[in-house]
Amino acid sequence: MKTGAIKYSILLFLLIVVAPATLLPNLSTSPIPIPISYSFISLQTITYTPEFNLSSDSVVIPLKRAGRLFLIEAKVEDQTGNLVFDTGANGLVLNATYFRDHAKTGGSNTIGITGAVGVVEQISISRIELPEITYKNVRADVTNLGHIENRRGIKILGLIGFSMMKNLEIVIDAKHNQLILIRIDKAGRRTNSAGGEFKADYMQRIENNTNILFLKGKIAGRNLNFCFDTGAETNAISSDSNKSVLNTLTITRRSVLKGAGSTGSEVLFGRMNDFAMGEKQIREMETIITNLDALSDAFGTKIDGMLGYNFLEQGIVCINFVKKQFGIRFIKGEEK
Amino acid sequence: MKTIIRYTFLLVGLIGFLTAQAQFNPDKVCRIENGRIIFSVNLKWTEKEQKELSSLFDLDSTLIAQVYHGKSEMKMADETWKVKKVGDNLVELSKPISSKADKTLKTNDVFLMIDKWMNFTGNFTEESVVFGVNNLDRPYVFIYNGIKAQFYLPAFIAAKNVCLSGTFNSWSATHTPMKRVSDGWMADINLKPGKYTYKYIVDGKWTPDPNNKLRERDGEGGYNSVIYCFNHQFELKGYVNARKVVVTGNFTNWNPKGIMMNKTAEGWSLPVYLRDGTYAYKFLVDGQWRTDPANKTVRKDGNGNLNSFIGIGEPYVFKFSSVAGEKQVILAGSFNNWDQSELVMNKTDKGWQLPYVLSPGNYEYKFIVDGLWKTDPVNPFMTENNGIHNSFIALKANHLFELSKYPDARKVIVTGSFNGWDINGYRMIWQDGKWIFPLYLRPGKYTYKFIIDGTWILDPQNKLYEQNEYETNNSVLWIEP
Numbered sequence: 001m002k003t004g005a006i007k008y009s010i011l012l013f014l015l016i017v018v019a020p021a022t023l024l025p026n027l028s029t030s031p032i033p034i035p036i037s038y039s040f041i042s043l044q045t046i047t048y049t050p051e052f053n054l055s056s057d058s059v060v061i062p063l064k065r066a067g068r069l070f071l072i073e074a075k076v077e078d079q080t081g082n083l084v085f086d087t088g089a090n091g092l093v094l095n096a097t098y099f100r101d102h103a104k105t106g107g108s109n110t111i112g113i114t115g116a117v118g119v120v121e122q123i124s125i126s127r128i129e130l131p132e133i134t135y136k137n138v139r140a141d142v143t144n145l146g147h148i149e150n151r152r153g154i155k156i157l158g159l160i161g162f163s164m165m166k167n168l169e170i171v172i173d174a175k176h177n178q179l180i181l182i183r184i185d186k187a188g189r190r191t192n193s194a195g196g197e198f199k200a201d202y203m204q205r206i207e208n209n210t211n212i213l214f215l216k217g218k219i220a221g222r223n224l225n226f227c228f229d230t231g232a233e234t235n236a237i238s239s240d241s242n243k244s245v246l247n248t249l250t251i252t253r254r255s256v257l258k259g260a261g262s263t264g265s266e267v268l269f270g271r272m273n274d275f276a277m278g279e280k281q282i283r284e285m286e287t288i289i290t291n292l293d294a295l296s297d298a299f300g301t302k303i304d305g306m307l308g309y310n311f312l313e314q315g316i317v318c319i320n321f322v323k324k325q326f327g328i329r330f331i332k333g334e335e336k
Numbered sequence: 337m338k339t340i341i342r343y344t345f346l347l348v349g350l351i352g353f354l355t356a357q358a359q360f361n362p363d364k365v366c367r368i369e370n371g372r373i374i375f376s377v378n379l380k381w382t383e384k385e386q387k388e389l390s391s392l393f394d395l396d397s398t399l400i401a402q403v404y405h406g407k408s409e410m411k412m413a414d415e416t417w418k419v420k421k422v423g424d425n426l427v428e429l430s431k432p433i434s435s436k437a438d439k440t441l442k443t444n445d446v447f448l449m450i451d452k453w454m455n456f457t458g459n460f461t462e463e464s465v466v467f468g469v470n471n472l473d474r475p476y477v478f479i480y481n482g483i484k485a486q487f488y489l490p491a492f493i494a495a496k497n498v499c500l501s502g503t504f505n506s507w508s509a510t511h512t513p514m515k516r517v518s519d520g521w522m523a524d525i526n527l528k529p530g531k532y533t534y535k536y537i538v539d540g541k542w543t544p545d546p547n548n549k550l551r552e553r554d555g556e557g558g559y560n561s562v563i564y565c566f567n568h569q570f571e572l573k574g575y576v577n578a579r580k581v582v583v584t585g586n587f588t589n590w591n592p593k594g595i596m597m598n599k600t601a602e603g604w605s606l607p608v609y610l611r612d613g614t615y616a617y618k619f620l621v622d623g624q625w626r627t628d629p630a631n632k633t634v635r636k637d638g639n640g641n642l643n644s645f646i647g648i649g650e651p652y653v654f655k656f657s658s659v660a661g662e663k664q665v666i667l668a669g670s671f672n673n674w675d676q677s678e679l680v681m682n683k684t685d686k687g688w689q690l691p692y693v694l695s696p697g698n699y700e701y702k703f704i705v706d707g708l709w710k711t712d713p714v715n716p717f718m719t720e721n722n723g724i725h726n727s728f729i730a731l732k733a734n735h736l737f738e739l740s741k742y743p744d745a746r747k748v749i750v751t752g753s754f755n756g757w758d759i760n761g762y763r764m765i766w767q768d769g770k771w772i773f774p775l776y777l778r779p780g781k782y783t784y785k786f787i788i789d790g791t792w793i794l795d796p797q798n799k800l801y802e803q804n805e806y807e808t809n810n811s812v813l814w815i816e817p
Contacts, residue, residue, distance in 0.1 A: 062537050064509060073510055098800065180540075239433050247369060249368060251366035254395075255449050270366075
């Protein structure tokens, strides 16, 4: 399963149940260690180093918002529009509406939102321009992202995740709608140390080696594995979580969504009351409660939850994949 | 005595506690325990509270009714609900958390549900607003000459880079860089009259205009600045000794507070934005109603009062050719709720005519000729609803749907998100070797298809298309602002 599909599962995950392993040929037969991408295994650790247009050692990319999505203005080949900043996406995913005519470089199976198997095709893009930085020769998956456009009324060229910025220090300041990319050396140190280092209230070592960031958090004293996903418009908690975890949640909404002629699927919405990262307790983050098995299968590792928009609102996040460090500086009460 | 007070307090507290328990609190109704979803239901809840429970948690009303009738186990669809008594009037309704897949579920329904839960409404700004005036701390920070707007930000001298971003450039963070001037930043941009919301981006930081008092929520906890590019100036000559002059009209719902006019050397004036259309208005000079002495178009309202009238925009002249010595022709349409008497047409040498100003849009209309409803005989564009035909006009049409195939088709329809996928709606006509249908579409994304004698097809001349929920495709059209 590929980024695009993953993203979906994230939000889509709601839909519960997981395709049996037989639907996932790449996964079930692959000797490659997890985490894994269903659709394009060789892409999983590819990262790209952008060319800075400016001589400066960092760029501030303004993030636009469409609802709870963060958008980066971009020019992809000759198309101008927006890329969703989506760290739940494994690589670059482009919208079929605008890129389906590009020459294909490959194709593979993916798991769709509702568990059905589909095909994602790969293309090669010669040039992507973000504010102040440029990428050349990037591989991308192509899938239908029309439903995001339709819900948000904005042109979405695609999704962009960490694969495009792993060789940089990444500072995400959701409150000020900024993504700051800072040049670092091979040891992960800022090439221009004049501004000092990021001051974090809490730091965590990044243990996996993929383009997806997994973070440890605690609910009811239990360590849980969360996927850090800037594309998730709400947090999520697995409905399979330990009962002590689920007992701490407040459920404020429930819906049974019905498809054609079936009994429907249950989706719950509520609040996490007891989430902690390090010593910091974060109360009352909105969350969806649902089965995340499809997502766990997609990432090849057990996922207990997703940290999305509601988590990003809590502070300024700094990620350095070279130093393998995740840091967060929480917004103090009066700043909120 | 102290003891009595203490007990009184305790008693009051206890009553309060019991009352609170009986009240419906959506935060305390539902929990998950051991893989079961459990609803704590108070059997004293009113019918209204039961309905709220039913709607917030998507619980079938017959299920709730059975709980209140004392049932202990119910089967709904393929799920078994159990009821357990836990107190005098308290029961717990529970079932296992569902983990079934539903592959027929529409993705969009899920997203829309989440949007609803998160109170996300989508559009934060109403750009098709009828009327607006600016409210600037310093008038020179925004100058508009009918074509060019100049934004001036006398601040942030030390900034490295400032951009202007707003509805006029689709909130682009980069398309409109500002020029450095001696005491701040400046940008010129060509704008049509209308309402715009914007922010400055100062070294990457989104900032509302510090000199603009008109703001609206940006949906993210902050504010966007609001500016109107005006297209009309209300003017009242004289009354130089008046203390206060306001203008009011149907654009303010005749609010007697009106909008304050500015004193000038010759009288009073107020630049405003008015959307294209026809408006009634009056001035209030120190509380006295006055029609506009400079405007000859004055009509009586239903109470016999005179009002001044203006049309903003170009009038469209509705015409009906006289054929049989009609005595009266009335225009009625979707633009005036099909009023059967209001718009009496004028008899001229060239037939019946009525100039009428309408905002850009798609309208249906008919003529009432001596009491008989007739479509416009010279307009080939029509809509059809339950066998009833109306004439159709797209004023300031900005998109022409074209299909240059299927010359032998009997009926070609264009349908899409712009008309709720109405399959009868817009019937295309064959003209100059192609099927055409003109529409006015507001900026944004539209999906559409053609229906050729009942067969749905993509627009063969448009390479943009996307998959729809039926796993076929829809053509995609973007109307740029």
